Amino acid sequence: MTDFAKLGELSTQIRRDILRMVHGCKSGHPGGSLGCADFFAAMFFEVMNHRAEFNMNGNNEDVFYLSNGHISPVYYSALARSGYFPIPELATFRQINSRLQGHPATAEHLPGIRIATGSLGQGISVALGTALAKKMDGDKNLVYALMGDGEIQEGQNWEAFMFASHHKVDNIIVTIDFNGQQIDGSTLEVMGIGTDIEAKLKAFGWEVLQMNGHDFSSIVNTMQHAKSLTGKGKPIFIMMKTEMGYPVDFMMGSHKWHGVAPNDEELNKALAQLPVTSFGDY
Numbered sequence: 001m002t003d004f005a006k007l008g009e010l011s012t013q014i015r016r017d018i019l020r021m022v023h024g025c026k027s028g029h030p031g032g033s034l035g036c037a038d039f040f041a042a043m044f045f046e047v048m049n050h051r052a053e054f055n056m057n058g059n060n061e062d063v064f065y066l067s068n069g070h071i072s073p074v075y076y077s078a079l080a081r082s083g084y085f086p087i088p089e090l091a092t093f094r095q096i097n098s099r100l101q102g103h104p105a106t107a108e109h110l111p112g113i114r115i116a117t118g119s120l121g122q123g124i125s126v127a128l129g130t131a132l133a134k135k136m137d138g139d140k141n142l143v144y145a146l147m148g149d150g151e152i153q154e155g156q157n158w159e160a161f162m163f164a165s166h167h168k169v170d171n172i173i174v175t176i177d178f179n180g181q182q183i184d185g186s187t188l189e190v191m192g193i194g195t196d197i198e199a200k201l202k203a204f205g206w207e208v209l210q211m212n213g214h215d216f217s218s219i220v221n222t223m224q225h226a227k228s229l230t231g232k233g234k235p236i237f238i239m240m241k242t243e244m245g246y247p248v249d250f251m252m253g254s255h256k257w258h259g260v261a262p263n264d265e266e267l268n269k270a271l272a273q274l275p276v277t278s279f280g281d282y
Contacts (some may be wrong), residue, residue, distance in 0.1 A: 051081035067123020121154025150182030165205025
């Protein structure tokens with residue numbers, strides 16, 4: 001049975017990590033990272049079959065790709081808290097010669113990172129390649145990917161969507177963080193992608209689900225349902241509704257916290273809204 005209380009405490013700790021990491025180097029992307037903390041807690045501690053003993057090829061385990069690589073703080077925290085690398089290393093985020101670059105990179109050989117991401121629109125294509133390789137190898141494990149809703153403005157995604165359905169890549173589950181915000185404003189203002197994304201993806205031949213990215217029951221149950229749909233000839237797409245900056249009251253719902261670090265006063269105000277956990281700060 002899923003321990004939702006533990007997941008909640010984990011996500012709170014991940015959020016504390018995010019804020020302290022971004023504040024420490026005075027740069028980074030806290031908004032989307034905070035909004036996706038519940039998703040990462042559920043994925044890395046409940047949903048995925050993965051091992052902290054890192055294997056670059058990802059054989060015989062689930063593989064995860066972060067396409068919207070700018071939200072690296074939430075990814076790094078989840079990896080460290082899962083045992084991929086020492087938790088105190090989070091303090092080196094965005095520092096010179098750190099393995100924890102602003103966007104995940106492979107040159108630093110950080111466990112858990114299989115591709116460099118941050119050039120938006122490319123992650124789904126790589127994930128599809130891995131999914132096809134697993135099918136060829138007879139590996140029954142799954143490939144997961146997370147992308148941003150602003151990212152869907154990139155044309156390469158739509159080629160990938162066509163490719164996935166045409167080739168019946170049915171061992172992949174792609175989630176989109178649908179928070180309606182990007183660096184310069186709302187996605188609607190910058191370049192509207194239409195209101196009915198579900199209809200678009202269904203027209204491209206995908207199975208489409210929806211979930212609340214701030215509700216662990218919704219995340220876990222939707223992911224379990226998604227897993228039950230794999231192997232049936234269609235790729236799986238999940239529309240995850242989140243709020244940028246959640247649950248820090250002065251960060252929520254605005255693109256202004258997409259890529260801005262909190263100052264000392266803002267950090268303390270934000271941390272005051274996130275209780276100290278039994279996992280402890282780094």
